[in-house]
Amino acid sequence: MKPTTTRRIATLILLAASGTTFAGAGASGHAHGQDASAIGTPGDPAKANRTVNVDMTDAMRFAPANINAKQGETIRFVVKNSGQVKHEFVLGTANELKEHYELMKRFPEMEHSDPNMVTVAPGRTGEVVWKFTKAGKVDFACLQPGHYDAGMKGAVAVRSSKSAQGAISEAHSGHPH
Numbered sequence: 001m002k003p004t005t006t007r008r009i010a011t012l013i014l015l016a017a018s019g020t021t022f023a024g025a026g027a028s029g030h031a032h033g034q035d036a037s038a039i040g041t042p043g044d045p046a047k048a049n050r051t052v053n054v055d056m057t058d059a060m061r062f063a064p065a066n067i068n069a070k071q072g073e074t075i076r077f078v079v080k081n082s083g084q085v086k087h088e089f090v091l092g093t094a095n096e097l098k099e100h101y102e103l104m105k106r107f108p109e110m111e112h113s114d115p116n117m118v119t120v121a122p123g124r125t126g127e128v129v130w131k132f133t134k135a136g137k138v139d140f141a142c143l144q145p146g147h148y149d150a151g152m153k154g155a156v157a158v159r160s161s162k163s164a165q166g167a168i169s170e171a172h173s174g175h176p177h
């Protein structure tokens with residue numbers, strides 16, 4: 001069930017509004033009030049501590065959906081779209097993701113590009129390099145209309161660098177199943 005007509009209309013509205021193409025835009029007035037510092041900061045690819053491969057499928061799932069990180073660690077996420085439709089990997093707080101998702105539902109063809117996210121075409125691979133500066137939970141989700149509702153979400157559990165032994169309390173979110 002594709003809301004093709006709605007999507008076309010939204011695209012036209014957006015094109016008319018911006019007067020530019022959206023490919024890799026980023027600066028065209030699409031602000032979501034993102035407080036990036038709440039989840040960390042864009043990472044320097046040259047300083048990535050490790051690479052985490054994330055697979056996205058049309059089953060509306062990320063694999064893995066639960067990732068562990070250490071505070072201060074920079075992770076290079078290599079995000080593969082194994083499906084037939086567009087998917088994306090967006091890091092944020094639960095509130096930010098929800099808010100952004102509502103916006104995406106209103107403007108499904110909205111291309112968005114920020115350091116905390118990557119939109120990946122079917123069969124392609126994208127990258128996000130992120131530094132997790134704060135302990136706690138950083139959520140991620142696919143904000144394509146319908147995907148978030150279908151459960152296409154996951155989380156990074158960031159372990160405090162101060163309490164190396166306090167990892168147990170957060171380990172429950174890191175089980176393989």
Ligand SMILES: [Cu+2]
Binds near residue numbers: 060088142
């Ligand atoms: Cu998706």
